[in-house]
Amino acid sequence: MRVLIFGGAGMIGRKLAERLAREGRIGDRTIESLTLYDIAPASPPAGAAMPVMVETGDLPAPGEAARLLAGKPDVVFHLAAIVSGQAEQEFDLGYRINMDGTRAVLEAARAADNCPRVIFASSLAAFGAPLPDPIGDEHIAAPLTSYGTQKAIGELLVSDYTRKGFVDGLALRLPTICVRPGKPNAAASGFFSAIIREPLAGQEAVLPVSDDVMHWHASPRAAVGFLLHAATLDGERVGPRRAFTLPGVAVTVGGQIEALRKIAGDKVAARIRRAPDPFVQRIIAGWPRRFDTRRALDLGFVAESSFEDIVRVHIEDELGGVMPS
């Protein structure tokens, strides 16, 4: 099978490409070629058994998606996006990449006429307050950001293009990915990862919200697992509603810290400094807490079962399995 990843240079795209290169197959089908597309060149994974093509360009530009889809890939992972904060500040850019770009991918797949599996990374940002607790799969997508609006539109397009038989699409609302590797970033959600990542790296992390804030998490490894599972799923089983929320771990910040303490000890957990920030607290107040993901569970998507597992995945995948002190 041929695999194409839009957004191949992003954190999840890279991890997905590495796993595909390592395993050489999705389900029982061998990967003949892997194309990594992004605005900047993706690093091809080392030691891949299959040919890996690295492509760059401006996804919504005329002819661009068609150029990539002309090779009739069997599976298209569409992870490319302008992130939430930037889409809010740069309205036109957000719509251009997140809405027009997604439509361009779907239109190009339609033109290629081989009905590929298209897996669109959607977001919990499709939901907006007021929210029930838990949030079920029948709850309205009423986003409160441009990013969430663009993702909700992408979900609608994926379902309609699928219904028409142009693609065999899935729109997966990924949990917040935790622990994100790398540097702290400016995202309002950054602390969810930082309070685990920085103490494990011997550094202080600032916690801007109270310990009782609950949120919905899955590890980067689980996210890659979701994408791979989606690649092999029988579309008939999914039915016409192609967008749904994926399973995750609902945990409070206090629960996150307790998991860190259990695994890494008091000294590591003590590196979290509480510095309440009313600005971040206000943003977080409108965020979802937890979900009823029975559709995804019935379809066989599997997340971690505890936040301790999420911390362990981080230590294994990012710290070489070495428990720091």
Added chain:
Amino acid sequence: MRVLIFGGAGMIGRKLAERLAREGRIGDRTIESLTLYDIAPASPPAGAAMPVMVETGDLPAPGEAARLLAGKPDVVFHLAAIVSGQAEQEFDLGYRINMDGTRAVLEAARAADNCPRVIFASSLAAFGAPLPDPIGDEHIAAPLTSYGTQKAIGELLVSDYTRKGFVDGLALRLPTICVRPGKPNAAASGFFSAIIREPLAGQEAVLPVSDDVMHWHASPRAAVGFLLHAATLDGERVGPRRAFTLPGVAVTVGGQIEALRKIAGDKVAARIRRAPDPFVQRIIAGWPRRFDTRRALDLGFVAESSFEDIVRVHIEDELGGVMPS
């Protein structure tokens, strides 16, 4: 105030224009000018107190919406659409008019920079089976047609452009309009109007579904009333979720026929011939039955309170108040 109607040549657009021309005001504000835009020239209402401009063109064409919005209208009614059946058959045309056209209106309003009230006619087609009964305002928009998808996308855009302060928008999910005046049409929903309209005109009507089929109706007069109410509504009261379902009358086909019999007598009601059509029955089976419209009711939207009222409105507005025999 200046008023612009996209879709001014359609059935609701014409009735809205006639009422605006007759009343000369919306709420307590005098209408200084009325522009009717459509793909074909709208008939300007007779005896209008204000200047009425008739404009034609291709709404999503570059610069077209901007040309219309350059006059900085205070209220924009966006009723222009490719209807459900045609949008299903002509995929590209449906997206071009219903999605790109709506985006063009919102972008042009943003560029005009006067934050007009934009009233977008959405549709119950934003919902798709399986559906709860009744359907509340928090139920997911999971359409099963391209038309419904395009309307759901329009709703999302209206809310986001409103949140950003570019427009002060409302997306109104209108009930099925009944009794539609004019000729019978090929729409699957056509019989809901035909079984009232044709018998009152002395003609036979064919009923393709069973008497227990329930649906959600409002008269053309109520639809115009909704649009006018929306024009004066305080956006602050509406909040960030700018799309909601409007009130209507939930009635079975049997109830429709009973209302017709009560008002027009057995002889008229006997002109309905039952000819079950499995094709139409299958389509209708996935349609919504009734709604919990507490948001719209709280905001002061008023529909008819019985299907008898809907029949009376038809007799008054379309038959000159003359009860046929």
